[in-house]
Amino acid sequence: MSSATAGTVDHAFRAALYAESDTALDTGASLLAADTAADAELARRGQEFVAAAWRRGWQPADVVRIVRRELDDVHVRLAAELIRAQQAHDRPRGPRWRAQLDELSAGAAESAEAAARARPDRFTHATTVLELYRLLLRLPALEPLDEHEPTHRPGTASGGSESRMLTRIRALLAKAEATGFPQEAEALSAKAQELMARHSIDEALLAALTPTAAAPGACRIGVEAPYEQAKAVLLDAVATANHCRAVWNEPMGFSTVVGFEADLEAVEILYTSLLVQATTAMTRAEAAQRAGGRKRTKTFRQSFLAAYAHRTGTRLAAAAETQVTDDLLPVLASREVAVTAHTDRMFPRTTTTRLRGVSDAAGWTEGAEAADRAQMGVRPRLPRDGRDARDA
Template identity: 65%
Template sequence: MTAGHGRTADGGHGRDAGEDTVDRAFAAALYSDDDTGLDTGASLLAADPDADTELGRRGEDLLTTAWRRGWQPADVVRMVRRELTDAQERLTILLIGRETPRHDPLPPRWDGQLRALGARPAASAPGDPLPRAPRDHPDRFSWATAVLELYRLLLRLPAVEPVGPLPGEPLTMPFAGEPRTLARIRALLAKAEATTFPEEAEALSAKAQELMARHSVDEALLAARTHAKDVPGACRIGVDAPYETAKAVLLDTVATANHCRAVWNGDLGFSTVVGFASDLDAVELLYTSLLVQGTTAMTRAEAAQRAAGRKRTKTFRQSFLAAYAHRVGDRLTATAREVTSTVPESLPVLAAREVAVAGHVDSMFPRTTSTRLRGVTDAAGWDEGTRAGDSVSLRGRGRGDRAGHGPGRLTDGDD
């Protein structure tokens, strides 16, 4: 048999020493939780540079399996960021760049995720070893340990609800990129986040929400008039610590106001938002901007409290964000009637869409529970958060009170 991946005399596929090394390292490290097994596996890999090619291929295979289990690149990197180190996050992004060229086409939202992550597609030849970054891991043992820790996490990722086609699957409808209206909304919100003048931020946010409302109504009416086969979809949005429960409430509020539904998975650090495509884009844009604006306002409020000699606590911040989410939700709901009343023919269309969204949520998450926000006990934090919610002064759209979701409650996926 020739060296490498040759053929044996009986026609079987030959195995080189690198594959055997990786098998033994995986057996020692990936299926146990103790450090002894991890050290054994890392020692085997550190002593055999010829195993680096197979090690890279196995990492790409683990990512392919993760996609089949419903994960997407942003989800995987978010989980690595939560559980492991910055160096392992960079390694994950590198592996994603090596793995994604395997698939054509990629799902529509993947291109944006890859750009945001900086995961540059880099097709790897079968003989390309998994590289080691000396700045992250100066020696092979520390590098091998980090790789095995990452692979152990990837191996144990649970199956999650799919929110789009798998990479490589044919797309069911053409995707022409981001609509011009959403690009304008994105620019307005970016300016609102950057300005130091509250009045300017208020005006910019109001204009952005108005454009969102008009865009959603236009899309819904166009689909109804053309009898387009437009059905609800879903996306996942990260909800990161700290104060993740309050952030999930904010996302739930924004989703509900934009004809979507959000289901939070606290264990995995994301919410799944279900709705029609144009509304999903609006929810992600608006939630991200409101979170930035709310965090900035919270920082200012804390500074003012400290200047007055009052110590601020975690409870203050939790109460601030909860009140902020509640007040923003009230304002979005109040402005709903203003927008939809100008286009009365949209009311039955939007109502039908909300029924479709609710049905899609039930099919994706047959079991959910309601989670109530706790730790909202700081009156000063609540008052400051309410004032911050008032300052946003969005003139957008929403719908009536959320059935089954009072203030401070959200839907939690029961996995």
């Protein structure tokens, strides 16, 4: 790399990355478009921006989420390319991180086809690059999430077996969400719930019988607009019912969920399924309202989802109170203390917020009724004598 090439990139960055105006962006893009020798250095700098985001606590899914929210699809494709390229220079990470990279790789072929179809001119491409780098440069620091390999205990399934179980659960819930037959959906959801409960119960029993140094972890789950307040309330209800804590970051569009690994998996799966069910029910109820001559779509949807989240929380809390036998109270209490302490260390200052925009009585009623119909991962009663859950 020549000093002249590095100078071109530096001049473009000084012009475009530290100013908001379109004129500054155009100046930087013009410099880059005129110097074809700067392309490799420009890509290398992009990988450095990605590595800096990792040091500030961001993860691949977080970066893709914020780019998708703030910019366009072409920026998302470019960000994914940079993340994959930077992977070769990164240190080993944990399974959640790897799963995020695998998801990016799964869409790589489609992204390449889309990029080939677009084929922008050099100025347009340089503008896209600078817009993305400007966003990456200004990402704030986030609470770091521990990324480590899970501890393997005698009697537990290997990572591959757990992945197969989770894949099966997700497939069952996907079928339940897609079918138009309530009885089929109920049967599929019931089977998924059985597997989910077995996975989590096994972890709780093993923790009681073979104590290890396992500690709570955390993951981030996207809470996307619109109606993100109601969605955050729903996620909080699911997290609480599964012995986790959720902290919502409204500006960044996600909640951080803190808990033990098996419970984090249950929260991710159940929240996703309930949100799909809520959206489907809301669309159906809204169509009926429109057929009756009503037009207040936004207030109806906000009230619907707020009621759905509230009622779901009530149902999950009631179910959680009846699922635990006295035998497991000590280990669950110990886990709750550990989760609370971990949450307080990550978030020493939190505030509460009031749910806004809930003013449509019909939407509230429809949402509550939809929550009553929703299929939830209610856990069976835990065995009293320490037997494996499969034999209970």
